[in-house]
Amino acid sequence: MEDLCSVPPEVLFPSSNQTLEPALGSQITLNCTVRLPSQQYCNPVLRWMKDGHWLGDESSPYASEEKVWISDNETETFMSNLLGVNLTSDEDYGVFACWIRNTTATFTLQRSEAAGHVSAVLAALFVLGLLLLMAVIYVKCRLNMLLWYRNRYGELEINDGKLYDAYVSYANSPDDRKFVNFIMKPQLENRHGYKLFLDDKTILPNSEPSADLIMNVSRCRRLIVVLSYAYLEQDWCINNFRDGLLRLLELSQRPIFVAFESQYREIEHLAINLLKQHKNAVTLLLWRAGSMTPSSDFWKELCLALPRKVSYQGIMADPQTQLQEDKDPMLILHSSYLEYQGDPHPEGDLGVRGSILRGPPPPRMTGPDGPPALAAGIVEEVQLEEGQRSEIDISDLGSRNYGARTDFYCLVTEDDL
Template sequence: MSELLDSFSRETSYQYQVFAEENVFFRCPIVSSPNEKVQWFLHKSDGSFEKTSTGKDLQISEYRSLLWFSPAKGRHSGVYMCQVNNVFSKLLIHVQSKEDCVQYGPNLLYFTTDTSWSISCPSLGCKLWTTTSDVTWYKSENFSTVIKPSRPSLSIINNVIQLNYTYIQDAGNYTCDFDVSINSSKWTVRATTEVLVDVPERQQPPEILGPSNGTELKVELGKPFNLTCRLRFWYQRFFNPVIKWIIQYPASDHEVTYSGGQELCPDTKNYNGTECFYTITLNEVTENDLQAKFYCYAQSSIGNVTSLVVLSMKEIDIVFRTYILCASVLLLIIMLLGSGMVYFYRIEIVLLYRNFVTKDETIADGKDFDAFISYASMSAEFNMETFESYSDEYDDVKFATQMLPGVLEKKYNYKLCIRDRDILPGGAYVEDIATFMKRSRRAIVILSEKYITGPHVFELQAAITCSLEEQESLRVILIKLKPFKETECLPSIVKKALKALPMVVWKEDLVSKSSHAMKFWNKIRYYMPVKRLQKNDKL
């Protein structure tokens, strides 16, 4: 505090005169950089000093190295000290009533960028002093010079700043100083003018970017639908838009209004215009909505604009529907063809699956043969008169003793029990047949007229009986080698078996290798027990 008193007594004062109710600021004269730390003190009437930063006067504030008065009051007159490190400087500030200056100029100016403007020092027209010095102009709180090479269109003529073309960057605080002599003492009169620069307002009402007037929008009944109005408001200094959706229902003379404002506009400071979006949602489109009229309404201080929107039922796209129909039909055809192929080749598919996936059913099941072959034997007598009957009998025997083992045994690795080959003669015939059937997994019965009317039909009856006794361990496969007629003397169990048991029909001659014959053998294998093929065997 003693240093302040010493400096106060010996420091030369800078004397300023300002006018009340004006915003002015002062820079500490001994500051060389805006970032230097400055402390400001007020010399009180009792001789003490008070820091302005701890004072209760809300109109006095510190900003960097500046002392602000916002605004200056008569009570602010006095002596102020600023301190930078251990160096002090003294300012004498006198606040004069503005009533003493009837011709005080404006302290707030509003310019637009479309024309030229001028800035005059507000206090220069007071005429309170006989002589004044030229005006010195500063811009902003940094007290930077106004005249710059980068601003060739700005000049100072007769103490007035001339802006031949105005830019947005020209906005800011302009401080003017000029010296006067009061009681043979030099005083600096200071005033500040705030300049606001904006682009010129466009004298046009808002514009609806979409939907355009008379637009018909396609909707679906019962589904939600969003209605969005997109607008552009031209730049206005005081932006206060009014945006509405107005819905009129003609049937009931009912009107619904949804309103919005500036919150619908993301960028309100766009000089090229501000886009706004207002969306309303119909939770469920109804018949009343199809009859209603929807108005998008926008209003600014210049004018208003309206756009009409109506709703209509959405028609299904014919081309799209045709594509869907064709695709559905094609898919159905593919499914039918696939199903047909699977049905036609179902046996081959099962056989293929068995060969690679299913385990061998013939392992450790206690059976010696895969199938017992039952057929009509040849008669012992032969003459030319009975040649045709003999030929038929020969076909039965050839099929049973040559074709079946030639295919099932040699090609597919099955083991067959053929009566004339594997059962030794001389034993009890009926008991031997039953024993060998029980030792077999299948019983293949070759049906013909000779078989049905001959004595070997009892083998079919025995196979059926064994199948029932063995509880499906023996299954009967019927092969219709030649057409036959059921006789009345057939046992009832045989008649039922001919209708219920699977029957495979042979349609070829005994030397045929056609595709039909291949289908026949596949069917026989289908009913045979699952048995893995040898490595060299083929399906």
């Protein structure tokens, strides 16, 4: 009869070499269970090893618990050993093996990759940073993208019977006149090619639009109101701004109100609250300290509120009014003419090329053999020149191009006079 003590045991758990990835700081119990032929005097021993070193001495930090039981028919013996492992450091990870009668079952403990969490955190931070970058780009470039899209795919407002792009209403005060005539008008007309109609009179006397107002506004595609202290002091703004605003909404689509930020924060007027309530029907723009720069957001927002401009090759005037025979030489799209390059004719604008006082040409001396007809022709020519020419040569006055002259334009106000 074969010696049952030499029969190798059958490992029930783990069924194969097992790999575990517990987290650092956790506690895990390794269960090793085997089945042996029942033989009481064999006295089998189940021991643990870690990385090739035996465990089980009194100084070992690992606690084990062994259980032995016999089957009901007393033909088989079962042994189970539970090893508790506290993973407090990297040294607690490794290969644990339970050994009995030259049979080994192994547990490989690997630290869960912290890089997995790190990679997830890094991925989340990357996505968050990308979203923040996109938000910053949107905030910084939103107006540029909207302008590009509008200028490329926006609706064209041509052949609509309008003579002006915008009707500008402002108060007759020194600050408002300077803002409109020296800042808004040059920027919109010279840089962006718009044509403005300026009006410093009360647009709604007695809260009812006048016939001139209706006619002038009907000739403009947009309405711009410079909403300053002086403007809000008008009677219709003080007494009945609500009805006046409704009239303006009837006269123009989405009127544009320009307010100064320094005044806007201090204005305690019903008009501001009404404009906020009708923000879907009006456009409210704030003139800030940095709005003077041509590339500021103020001009971009204002251009978005104005019609889309159209440019044609070879046309110097406003193409939207050129079709209606607008020949005003000051309404040109390109602002290069503002760069003063010197007066090509420093003597003045009257066509003077040389000396103002001219005498007759010197007589030609001819000999006795010279043709008398030639001498008579010369004398006749001199007499003709003396009779027809004045002291000032104005022969080419009608052909002079005054469209390129800008130095004689001077804007003054009544106060300056």
